[in-house]
Amino acid sequence: MGSGFEHAALAVFTTLAPMGAGAFIVLTYAFLAGKPDQAAAKRLDRWTALPLAVLAVGFTGAFMHLASPLGAFGVFAGVGSSPLSNEILAGVLFVVAAVIYWVLGLAGKLSEGARRAFLIALSVLAVVFSAFCGLAYMMHTIPTWNTPTSIVQMVGFMVAGGTVLGFCTVGFAQVGLPKGAGTVALALTLAGVVVASAGFGMQIAGLEGIRNIWGSAAQLVPAIGMMLAAFAACGLLGAVLAYVASKKAFAPALMVGSCAIVAVGVFVARIGFYGLFMGIAL
Numbered sequence: 001m002g003s004g005f006e007h008a009a010l011a012v013f014t015t016l017a018p019m020g021a022g023a024f025i026v027l028t029y030a031f032l033a034g035k036p037d038q039a040a041a042k043r044l045d046r047w048t049a050l051p052l053a054v055l056a057v058g059f060t061g062a063f064m065h066l067a068s069p070l071g072a073f074g075v076f077a078g079v080g081s082s083p084l085s086n087e088i089l090a091g092v093l094f095v096v097a098a099v100i101y102w103v104l105g106l107a108g109k110l111s112e113g114a115r116r117a118f119l120i121a122l123s124v125l126a127v128v129f130s131a132f133c134g135l136a137y138m139m140h141t142i143p144t145w146n147t148p149t150s151i152v153q154m155v156g157f158m159v160a161g162g163t164v165l166g167f168c169t170v171g172f173a174q175v176g177l178p179k180g181a182g183t184v185a186l187a188l189t190l191a192g193v194v195v196a197s198a199g200f201g202m203q204i205a206g207l208e209g210i211r212n213i214w215g216s217a218a219q220l221v222p223a224i225g226m227m228l229a230a231f232a233a234c235g236l237l238g239a240v241l242a243y244v245a246s247k248k249a250f251a252p253a254l255m256v257g258s259c260a261i262v263a264v265g266v267f268v269a270r271i272g273f274y275g276l277f278m279g280i281a282l
Contacts, residue, residue: 007274009064014133015161015266017058018154019259021094021126022162022192023051023169028119029184030170034177043173045105050169051162052102055095062088087136090129098122130158137273143210144217144276149199153273156196157266160235163188164242164258171250182246186239189262193235200228200269203276210278217278227272234265 027048030036036044101118104110110118134151167185170177204224210217221227238258245254 005271005275007277008271009061011267011270011274012061012064013058014154014270015058015157015263016054016061017091018126018130018133018158019161019165019263019266020051020053020055020058021091021098021129022158023054023166024098024119024122024126025159025162026166026170026185026188027051028116028123029166030175030177031115031119033181034170034175036175040173040175041105042108044170044175045102047169047173048102048105050172051165052095052098054165055098059091059095087129087132090125090132094122094125094129097125126158126162127155130154133158141279142277144203144207144220144278145273147203147206149203149206150273152199153196153203153269156192156194156199157269158192160189160192160196160238161259161262161266163192164238164255164262167242167245167250168252168255168259171245171252171255174249176249181250182243185246185250186243189235189239189242193232193239196235196266196269197228197232200231200273203273204228207276212278214278217276220278221272221275224272224276227268231265231269234261234268238262238265 027044030044031041034040097118101110101122104118105115131151131154134154137145137150138147140146163185167181207217207220207224238261241254241258241261242250245251245258248254
């Protein structure tokens with residue numbers, strides 16, 4: 001048992017890495033629906049460094065969680081049998097594909113068709129990566145985490161965080177989008193918040209039926225309900241800010257605020273999740 005803050009580095013990883021990955025879903029929307037001209041496409045390619053930087057910070061959190069950073073290479077030895085190894089592999093595959101896309105875009109080596117195919121593939125990989133982030137915690141020895149809602153939460157966090165970060169990137173790149181882009185930003189962010197809140201809420205609802213020799217899992221984090229509410233409130237505020245920002249071509253200042261608020265909300269939820277650690281016998 002613990003407060004959850006002992007896993008703060010992992011909380012950084014599971015907050016920021018899916019957020020960075022999810023931003024590519026919005027980049028896909030920007031190129032498919034917005035159809036930017038060559039100059040706008042170049043600006044957006046340059047600003048793609050932003051979600052990649054968020055990804056990098058997220059993965060730094062994962063490495064900081066290790067007792068020895070050099071032990072990171074040993075993680076891949078369990079691919080296929082270890083959920084954690086599978087999660088890291090999915091993340092690395094996404095990062096490699098995203099970096100290749102970014103480099104080719106900066107070099108002007110992507111045709112319109114190749115760019116679209118690349119972005120669609122990255123969007124799918126972002127969902128797969130976030131799902132594996134949740135799957136990594138489904139282990140029978142930790143019944144409080146061993147639930148499909150762990151996956152549901154992560155996909156929701158990815159959509160909510162990735163949406164605001166993606167539109168923030170679009171705002172910095174000054175790329176024009178269709179008239180309904182603000183509604184898309186609002187709808188996607190809210191969808192992510194609803195999915196993540198539902199997943200987290202269902203996990204919390206099931207805690208009373210989980211016990212070990214020390215007591216009920218419902219007693220692990222007394223403020224867990226407030227943490228869920230905090231995430232939902234941050235997500236709602238972030239969605240509203242994104243919608244307001246869309247009226248000003250996704251004003252970067254407002255979008256940065258939206259990203260920060262949503263990220264804080266997700267981080268709080270992740271700390272609550274880790275605080276629910278309870279082994280079968282301990």
